[in-house]
Amino acid sequence: MPKLFCSLSAAAALAFPPGALAYPGGTPLFVTDVAPYCASCHSSLSTEQLRGAPEKRIQSELAGNKHIRKIEAAQPDGPYATLTPAERVALIRGIRAIDAASRVEIAAPAAVKAGELFEVTVTTTGGGGPVIGIALVDAAHRWQARPAASAGWQIVKQPRVLGADGADQTKFMSGRNPELPAGISYVNVYGIETNPAAGEFASARVIYQIRAPLQPGRYPLGAVFLYGTEKAAPHGAVKEVWGQRPLGGFTGSSGRVRFSEVIEIEVR
Numbered sequence: 368m369p370k371l372f373c374s375l376s377a378a379a380a381l382a383f384p385p386g387a388l389a390y391p392g393g394t395p396l397f398v399t400d401v402a403p404y405c406a407s408c409h410s411s412l413s414t415e416q417l418r419g420a421p422e423k424r425i426q427s428e429l430a431g432n433k434h435i436r437k438i439e440a441a442q443p444d445g446p447y448a449t450l451t452p453a454e455r456v457a458l459i460r461g462i463r464a465i466d467a468a469s470r471v472e473i474a475a476p477a478a479v480k481a482g483e484l485f486e487v488t489v490t491t492t493g494g495g496g497p498v499i500g501i502a503l504v505d506a507a508h509r510w511q512a513r514p515a516a517s518a519g520w521q522i523v524k525q526p527r528v529l530g531a532d533g534a535d536q537t538k539f540m541s542g543r544n545p546e547l548p549a550g551i552s553y554v555n556v557y558g559i560e561t562n563p564a565a566g567e568f569a570s571a572r573v574i575y576q577i578r579a580p581l582q583p584g585r586y587p588l589g590a591v592f593l594y595g596t597e598k599a600a601p602h603g604a605v606k607e608v609w610g611q612r613p614l615g616g617f618t619g620s621s622g623r624v625r626f627s628e629v630i631e632i633e634v635r
């Protein structure tokens with residue numbers, strides 16, 4: 368990440384009240400289509416999602432190198448130096464358990480008619496919480512995926528969010544200006560509770576109403592899952608008067624970028 372951006376974010380973290388912060392805690396102000404490249408601080412969980420980039424660059428984005436290694440090394444001037452070696456082991460174990468359990472799946476018809484209105488459901492398990500981010504994209508590529516609409520999928524109305532309790536949740540979408548079209552492909556889901564030691568992970572669903580492109584052909588559609596790990600792992604949350612922040616900090620690498628399978632839907 369460019370240094371300038373890093374220090375700007377750090378300055379923003381100091382200058383704004385936490386409710387206005389757009390990183391850990393989700394992105395309550397970015398109520399619009401999101402492309403995964405925006406999550407520059409997050410770590411990747413596969414080399415596949417960075418295919419085409421130089422090998423060194425790919426390696427530097429992987430969670431093991433970008434995040435876990437920083438905890439293991441615990442540089443004296445870094446955030447993890449406050450933990451004992453045993454606490455660092457517990458933190459890493461918790462983070463790995465969250466990553467191992469976290470996944471995102473997409474369910475959509477294999478074929479639709481040109482211009483047809485149809486439904487797509489994205490289901491997640493895990494993510495550290497208390498917030499997760501879900502979006503529809505056209506490729507499982509961290510730096511080059513486009514929001515689904517760029518591939519021709521028109522999201523016709525506000526996505527329906529079903530939280531971990533199975534109930535409808537409108538918190539994120541209620542932040543969208545009513546003057547603007549409500550059909551966006553990104554949402555934050557709130558109320559995600561995770562207990563990696565007990566093997567307890569939350570599940571959430573987002574249901575989209577989509578109009579198929581008018582031009583017949585094969586069109587790709589997948590989901591991206593953005594989540595945090597540290598606040599839900601042992602010793603990973605730091606209590607502040609306003610709430611909790613990840614030990615690694617707002618500009619740390621404890622966020623994740625994960626993709627579902629990308630399906631090719633036939634438009635007839």
Ligand code: HEC
Pocket residue numbers: 376389390391392393394397401405406407408409495496497498499500555593594595596597598599613616617618619620621622623
């Ligand atoms: C300045 C660094 C940075 C950038 C840029 C960034 N994030 Fe994050 N994000 C983080 C960190 C650090 C966490 C992890 C919190 C944790 O580990 O508990 C996180 C976690 C999240 C979470 C889960 C929040 C939670 O409280 O559990 C969501 C959702 C998210 N990011 C979405 C986004 C989106 C969308 C973008 C782009 C618009 C983005 N992030 C860009 C640093 C960043």
